[in-house]
Amino acid sequence: xxxxxxxxxxxxxxxxxxxxxxxxxxxxxxxxxxxxxxxxxxxxxxxxxxxxxxxxxxxxxxxxxxxxxxxxxxxxxxxxxxxxxxxxxxxxxxxxxxxxxxxxxxxxxxxxxxxxxxxxxxxxxxxxxxxxxxxxxxxxxxxxxxxxxxxxxx
Amino acid sequence: xxxxxxxxxxxxxxxxxxxxxxxxxxxxxxxxxxxxxxxxxxxxxxxxxxxxxxxxxxxxxxxxxxxxxxxxxxxxxxxxxxxxxxxxxxxxxxxxxxxxxxxxxxxxxxxxxxxxxxxxxxxxxx
Numbered sequence: 632x633x634x635x636x637x638x639x640x641x642x643x644x645x646x647x648x649x650x651x652x653x654x655x656x657x658x659x660x661x662x663x664x665x666x667x668x669x670x671x672x673x674x675x676x677x678x679x680x681x682x683x684x685x686x687x688x689x690x691x692x693x694x695x696x697x698x699x700x701x702x703x704x705x706x707x708x709x710x711x712x713x714x715x716x717x718x719x720x721x722x723x724x725x726x727x728x729x730x731x732x733x734x735x736x737x738x739x740x741x742x743x744x745x746x747x748x749x750x751x752x753x754x755x756x757x758x759x760x761x762x763x764x765x766x767x768x769x770x771x772x773x774x775x776x777x778x779x780x781x782x783x784x785x
Numbered sequence: 786x787x788x789x790x791x792x793x794x795x796x797x798x799x800x801x802x803x804x805x806x807x808x809x810x811x812x813x814x815x816x817x818x819x820x821x822x823x824x825x826x827x828x829x830x831x832x833x834x835x836x837x838x839x840x841x842x843x844x845x846x847x848x849x850x851x852x853x854x855x856x857x858x859x860x861x862x863x864x865x866x867x868x869x870x871x872x873x874x875x876x877x878x879x880x881x882x883x884x885x886x887x888x889x890x891x892x893x894x895x896x897x898x899x900x901x902x903x904x905x906x907x908x909x910x911x
Contacts, residue, residue, distance in 0.1 A: 635820065636820075652800055655892075681911050695809075696813055696819075696835065697819050697820075698808065699809060699810045699811040699813035699814070700814070700816055700817060700818050700819040700820075701818040701819070701820065701890045703810075703881045703883065703887070703893045704806055704810040704879055704887060704889065705879065705880055705883045705884075705889050705891050705898075705899065707810075708806070708876060708879055708899075708902075709876075709895075709898045712876075712902045712905075712906070715906060716904070719909070720863065734908065734909055736905075736908050737904075737906065737907070737908030737909040738905065738906040738909070740901045740902070740904070740905030740908060741901065741902050741905035741906065742902050742905075742908075743901050743905075744897070744898040744899070744900075744901030744902035745898070745902070746903065747895070747897050747898040747901065748894065748895055748896050748898040750894070751892070751894050751895065755889050755890035767794065769893055
């Protein structure tokens, strides 16, 4: 794992959380959209919050694709679920909302799950054709780490 | 009956998300490490490789199907049930699908992670 790859994972997390919050904020301003007035969806895009939200979600998609090009799906998903934790922390400390004990428990479980995968290798699938050999050494060294710390490596 | 529709739609969301995630992950593995590709042949070639990959478009279509199923699910059930239930099921489903279709080594560490995250997401609704 290089520093750049951690930045990409952080991007996936932050862009998803920020994009969702902005969309949700904007959609509450525009009001309900019914099946019978689908044209209101077009109007919703004109709301600046919604527009920025969509841009952020596009940025999320870009970094998500980037991450999936060099890491396993079962590595990227838990690593990026930290976005839920981020949202709760923003709610607590920026918006001063009440975060219930149940939610803190949920946050603890997610963080624990992320800790579990973060210690292991990012890439395990031995791809039949990897046209661009780079990343191989990266992958090998993390395999060693995974095996040394008790991962079920063959 | 409403419960049946809600849970049916939740399952549809989770199924379409899992299919989409697996297809997109598969497509990006075919494309290869974009950092290396970018360094070697530039951003244009990265974008061209992704946009000429048929699996990528199948994945995007599945994601679109997931999004519309989510809209249906939300019209029958509460967001506090639908959101976390669909997300949790997607985490578990992805662990199975990644093992079977992407041949990822989903070891004990990753199973525990998937279960912890799924449980945590479910608790966030509380």
